[in-house]
Amino acid sequence: xxxxxxxxxxxxxxxxxxxxxxxxxxxxxxxxxxxxxxxxxxxxxxxxxxxxxxxxxxxxxxxxxxxxxxxxxxxxxxxxxxxxxxxxxxxxxxxxxxxxxxxxxxxxxxxxxxxxxxxxxxxxxxxxxxxxxxxxxxxxxxxxxxxxxxxxxxxxxxxxxxxxxxxxxxxxxxxxxxxxxxxxxxxxxxxxxxxxxxxxxxxxxxxxxxxxxxxxxxxxxxxxxxxxxxxxxxxxxxxxxxxxxxxxxxxxxxxxxxxxxxxxxxxxxxxxxxxxxxxxxxxxxxxxxx
Amino acid sequence: xxxxxxxxxxxxxxxxxxxxxxxxxxxxxxxxxxxxxxxxxxxxxxxxxxxxxxxxxxxxxxxxxxxxxxxxxxxxxxxxxxxxxxxxxxxxxxxxxxxxxxxxxxxxxxxxxxxxxxxxxxxxxxxxxxxxxxxxxxxxxxxxxxxxxxxxxxxxxxxxxxxxxxxxxxxxxxxxxxxxxxxxxxxxxxxxxxxxxxxxxxxxxxxxxxxxxxxxxxxxxxxxxxxxxxxxxxxxxxxxxxxxxxxxxxxxxxxxxxxxxxxxxxxxxxxxxxxxxxxxxxxxxxxxxx
Numbered sequence: 001x002x003x004x005x006x007x008x009x010x011x012x013x014x015x016x017x018x019x020x021x022x023x024x025x026x027x028x029x030x031x032x033x034x035x036x037x038x039x040x041x042x043x044x045x046x047x048x049x050x051x052x053x054x055x056x057x058x059x060x061x062x063x064x065x066x067x068x069x070x071x072x073x074x075x076x077x078x079x080x081x082x083x084x085x086x087x088x089x090x091x092x093x094x095x096x097x098x099x100x101x102x103x104x105x106x107x108x109x110x111x112x113x114x115x116x117x118x119x120x121x122x123x124x125x126x127x128x129x130x131x132x133x134x135x136x137x138x139x140x141x142x143x144x145x146x147x148x149x150x151x152x153x154x155x156x157x158x159x160x161x162x163x164x165x166x167x168x169x170x171x172x173x174x175x176x177x178x179x180x181x182x183x184x185x186x187x188x189x190x191x192x193x194x195x196x197x198x199x200x201x202x203x204x205x206x207x208x209x210x211x212x213x214x215x216x217x218x219x220x221x222x223x224x225x226x227x228x229x230x231x232x233x234x235x236x237x238x239x240x241x242x243x244x245x246x247x248x249x250x251x252x253x254x255x256x257x258x259x260x261x262x263x264x265x266x267x268x269x270x271x272x273x274x275x276x277x278x279x280x281x282x283x284x285x286x287x288x289x290x
Numbered sequence: 291x292x293x294x295x296x297x298x299x300x301x302x303x304x305x306x307x308x309x310x311x312x313x314x315x316x317x318x319x320x321x322x323x324x325x326x327x328x329x330x331x332x333x334x335x336x337x338x339x340x341x342x343x344x345x346x347x348x349x350x351x352x353x354x355x356x357x358x359x360x361x362x363x364x365x366x367x368x369x370x371x372x373x374x375x376x377x378x379x380x381x382x383x384x385x386x387x388x389x390x391x392x393x394x395x396x397x398x399x400x401x402x403x404x405x406x407x408x409x410x411x412x413x414x415x416x417x418x419x420x421x422x423x424x425x426x427x428x429x430x431x432x433x434x435x436x437x438x439x440x441x442x443x444x445x446x447x448x449x450x451x452x453x454x455x456x457x458x459x460x461x462x463x464x465x466x467x468x469x470x471x472x473x474x475x476x477x478x479x480x481x482x483x484x485x486x487x488x489x490x491x492x493x494x495x496x497x498x499x500x501x502x503x504x505x506x507x508x509x510x511x512x513x514x515x516x517x518x519x520x521x522x523x524x525x526x527x528x529x530x531x532x533x534x535x536x537x538x539x540x541x542x543x544x545x546x547x548x549x550x551x552x553x554x555x556x557x558x559x560x561x562x563x564x565x566x567x568x569x570x571x572x573x574x575x576x577x578x579x580x
Contacts, residue, residue: 006481006482009481009482009483010397010401010403010482011397011403013393013394013397013482014394014397014398014406014409017390017394017413017453017457018409018412018413020450020453021412021413021416021450021453021454022412024424024428024431024450024451025415025416025419025424025451026412026416027427028423028424028427028428029419029423029424031426031427032423032424032426032427035426044426044430088314091307091310091311091314092311094307096307096308096311102311102315104563104566105315105318105319106314106315106318107562107566107570108318108322108559108562108563109318109321110573111507111555111558111559111561111562111569112511112555112558112559113510113511113512113513113528113531113554113555113558114511114513115511115513115528115531115532115551115554116511116528116531116551116552116554116555117321119531119532119535119547119548119550119551120321120322120324120325120548120551121321122535123324123325123328123544123547123548124320124321124324124341129336129337129341129544130341131341133340133341134340134341134342137340164317164318164321168318169573172570172573172574173574176574221418224420225420225421227513227514228513228514228528231513231517231532232532232535235536245422246420246422246514249422249425250422250425250514250517250518253425253426253518254518259426262422262425262426263426265422266420266422266423266425266426267423269420269422269423270419270420270422270423273418273419273420277418281411281414281415281418
């Protein structure tokens with residue numbers, strides 16, 4: 001008996017965590033999916049009535065704005081962070097003597113809470129006393145920079161703050177990638193007299209494809225989950241012009257008392273994440289089993 | 291002569307490189323600089339001076355206010371109680387999730403049984419879900435467990451959704467330890483826990499540091515769980531900071547907002563400055579699996 005227990009010990013140890021994940025991740029997804037098919041309002045109901053919540057969601061102009069914002073914010077945030085991160089990594093890869101210090105400076109925003117980042121940029125971008133006032137103070141009386149309070153432009157301030165926070169991290173990823181490229185190939189190319197920019201564009205960068213993919217996954221993931229940043233920077237406003245799916249879901253769940261809508265929007269968010277992450281994880285796990 | 295020109299050109303390029311790197315460093319440091327200087331100015335000086343000017347009369351009053359008197363809604367006790375809430379939340383949550391991750395990783399990497407890989411994949415997958423999809427059922431479960439609005443409830447939530455990452459960290463570390471070690475120890479009559487305590491834990495210091503830093507940063511900076519599952523009095527510091535900044539009563543005190551933001555950021559910044567190497571390792575391990 002004791003011997004049997006001893007042999008089962010690894011399973012027994014892993015079991016609580018596994019069941020916790022089973023219930024609190026997968027069970028909860030099922031619960032949310034179920035509720036998204038009901039008429040739940042302030043309290044959950046469990047009679048399935050079909051896709052009524054999704055119908056409401058897809059005709060809601062606020063949700064439309066949120067999805068559009070996610071596309072704009074996500075695309076710009078990912079592209080700019082990647083380009084900036086790659087540029088910084090290449091610049092830092094040129095045997096810079098103070099590399100350690102500079103890297104520390106580029107990466108520290110990643111240690112901050114998005115609430116702190118949002119608070120800082122909200123102050124810097126506020127038209128009354130921030131950058132606009134500063135440039136005006138320099139004598140450019142006609143200078144105007146009011147993105148934070150302009151419904152058409154406010155979403156770009158979220159991009160500015162997001163890129164500031166995450167680009168250093170992309171730099172760190174790319175720098176690690178640049179360092180892992182085979183030195184011999186680079187030396188051979190240098191001996192052949194191939195110019196440095198060609199070495200980067202034709203040899204080094206193409207060999208970093210997996211890192212581009214990783215960076216993309218992480219950034220896409222950050223973009224879809226970006227909730228704190230919008231709350232702290234714009235509060236979703238002006239109006240709901242900077243709403244993201246995450247803030248929409250939160251508003252429905254905790255201030256509007258519309259649980260059905262909250263559940264439906266959460267399910268759509270999850271599907272978007274899965275559409276990006278599942279192929280990635282699948283290929284990762286398959287590559288390892290081969 | 292062309293040789294010398296070439297050298298001059300190279301020096302110019304070098305200078306250009308350093309200037310570019312320096313400009314980017316300024317870009318990343320600017321918000322921190324503005325936060326610190328703003329927090330040391332009086333409101334009068336903020337209104338009349340420039341955003342980037344150094345304070346003329348340094349005052350620590352905003353810091354005192356942010357720490358002990360600033361209003362988060364109706365209460366005006368500053369950030370102090372919420373700072374301790376976050377400490378009381380982060381310490382047990384980090385400790386428990388790290389410990390569970392260590393033992394789980396040990397099982398998954400060294401005691402492979404049938405289905406262990408599937409269990410690990412399922413746990414890993416849980417890291418990627420947008421947490422919006424578990425907010426509603428979790429709020430109900432916390433209520434049923436009598437943990438609604440309590441710090442213990444938040445500890446519970448952070449442990450559950452931290453296990454995936456901590457298990458991943460330890461698994462990837464232990465997977466590189468040869469299986470022969472466990473086999474030899476078994477021959478010598480050592481059991482499951484003895485091998486863990488006597489052989490694996492002593493080897494684990496680097497990965498423990500990486501995991502603790504990762505979890506601490508995640509939990510300290512969390513806003514979504516904090517704002518969803520806490521109530522007046524049990525809020526973590528990120529939620530309190532957001533409430534201070536967005537409280538609509540009285541005069542807008544930008545200097546207090548900035549002091550509060552720095553106070554909320556200090557613990558993770560400190561960790562980053564002291565143990566940046568491990569912080570980066572956690573970041574890259576969290577994104578590049580394998």
